Amino acid sequence: MLNRIDLRAGGVAALAERDLRTLLPRAALDVSTAVEQIRPIVTAVRDHGAAAVREATARLDGVELTELRVPASAISDAVAALDPQLRAALVESIGRARLAHAAQLPAAATTTVAPGATVTQTWRPVTRVGLYAPGGANTLPSSVVMNVVPALVAGVSSIALASPPQRGTGLPDQTILAACGLLEVDEVYAVGGAQAVAMFAYGIPGECPPVDVVTGPGSVYTNAAKRLVRGVVGVDAEAGPSEVAILADETADPAHVAADLISQAEHGELSASVLITPAESLAGQVDQELARRVPASKHQQRITAALTGQQSGVVLVDDLADGLRVADAYAAEHLEIQTRDARQLADRVRHAGAIFVGPHAPVSLGDYCAGSNHVLPTDGCARHAGGLSVQTFLRAVQVVEYDQPALREVAAQVVRFAEAEDLPAHGQAISARFES
Structure with a gap:
């Protein structure tokens, strides 16, 4: 075969x-071609907000949305209706993912480069993330777990999730909603594909604030949308x-x-x-x-x-x-x-x-x-990118502390660098601190 x-x-x-x-x-995938196909959707959402999201959803998913955000009652109802065995499986998955991802949290590291001079490498979570869970031929509540758990462990304070609406209900799949409920994610949107990525990147005034990072697996069109908004927001590796x-x-x-x-x-x-x-x-x-x-x-x-x-x-x-x-x-x-x-x-x-x-x-x-996390780079992207992890939602911040003697010790070297690069004001910012 x-x-x-x-x-x-x-x-x-x-x-x-x-x-x-x-x-x-x-596979003969051409994300570049898909980028041009979905560019009008991303641009329309950026310029026209919720109206463009509703238009794309009606045209592509066959669902007329009245509200983009899923009511809290729909999430709690999905949890209540969840099959007990599936609930047990989700709880087990969440527990194991929490253990493995907690071990990924990096510790701050302080280096004393000279007496009175330290550089501390710290890690700060991004403020808000937009997570995507596919809902096409197969709905994947496991992807809810894989997106949400590392964001929670990283300490992200605002988590939103989008998944395509299903015909007949206008809501994401019930198991996806139930997984959100078990993870206490209550900001969920019935939006799929490129329009979901654009919604998160640019925000919808009065409905969905913009995010800092967008993650989650999806179709070639979802990945194409990520390429378009990269730089506006951070994105994870392409997962096609x-x-x-x-x-x-x-x-x-x-x-x-x-x-x-x-x-x-x-x-x-x-x-x-x-x-x-x-x-x-x-x-x-x-x-x-x-x-x-x-x-x-x-x-x-x-x-x-x-x-x-x-x-x-x-x-x-x-x-x-x-x-x-x-x-x-x-x-x-x-x-x-x-x-x-x-x-x-x-x-x-x-x-x-x-x-x-x-x-x-x-x-x-x-x-x-x-x-482990199942949101992983595809199509050879593992040569330069890793899978979704706690680090996806963290940013390295360096904290520099020098006292006056420590600055004096290195002042001449800084001034020489500044002169060599024809940036004299850089050197003067040092020497000004030692003028009598």
């Missing part, structure tokens, strides 16, 4: 990393169609590998499932497992489309060292390692959103209850 790319016989070593990247499976790369050798269980490939393909037709292996026999066994499992899957059509698309496939390599090089070039959102000495290999990975080590840490665990 999976397409094959054969890089054996020294193929990996012979390729520069740029050339290697072009050979690996990727889901992807997994599995680095596996002959010790891997083909049933596990096939099940994990299918689980990512289930997200949608553009989802990517990639197996990297030196074991051609494993690739054949995985194909057999896929042929058995896919027809029995609930979402057979989208899974088949994803697995047979150009973004999915098997990459055959000579050995695990070459497999690591391929994995780093691919820079997967999720990287599973199912090999001998899996942890040692994991420690050598440079580029991945999250790494899942061994046969008992599948990606779907990370989607819900591992404690």
